[in-house]
Amino acid sequence: AQSVTQLDSHVSVSEGTPVLLRCNYSSSYSPSLFWYVQHPNKGLQLLLKYTSAATLVKGINGFEAEFKKSETSFHLTKPSAHMSDAAEYFCVVSDLVANTGNQFYFGTGTSLTVIP
């Protein structure tokens, strides 16, 4: 079975400093991985996804994530945090199950605070 672990429930950074949000997954084969962002009282928005084409994935708003199979990780990074990055971030792994369709497994989320 697939699963996702987000290692930090809260991360706090100063504006202009790098962001690192950690995600480890458990999968029996090559996974499909996603990062979503959720601002307060809003739906989830896709930041980026891993589709096996490249291990370094670039997303929107300057975010990127690197797929490391040996470490079963898919950490999200950004070189310089902006105040507007303050939000909840979810790491997701997906599976395609016969006769059932897509199954999505969500991490518990990481709340990012950006200090001015």
Add this chain to the structure above:
Amino acid sequence: ETGVTQTPRHLVMGMTNKKSLKCEQHLGHNAMYWYKQSAKKPLELMFVYNFKEQTENNSVPSRFSPECPNSSHLFLHLHTLQPEDSALYLCASSQVGSAYNEQFFGPGTRLTVL
């Protein structure tokens, strides 16, 4: 309208009321989902519909009743709810066929049960 829309955006109801949440996707997808998001809790998958057929019901109480009349519309009918049902209810859609296909989420309905 584009993407996934949800109405109403906010709903306050008493425990004896009956109300419905509506979700519509304009993306041509064939799968739709209901999630419950409570404060300080992980996202909970409630129901999944693939090609209008319910394929998952995660032990959701019967006071929540889903309906999927076609692949573009999804409803969540609510009756005799409890205060602990207060939460953000999110609808999502996706295209079944590849594990690389992501979900698209609506903005959610903020439900308060008094």
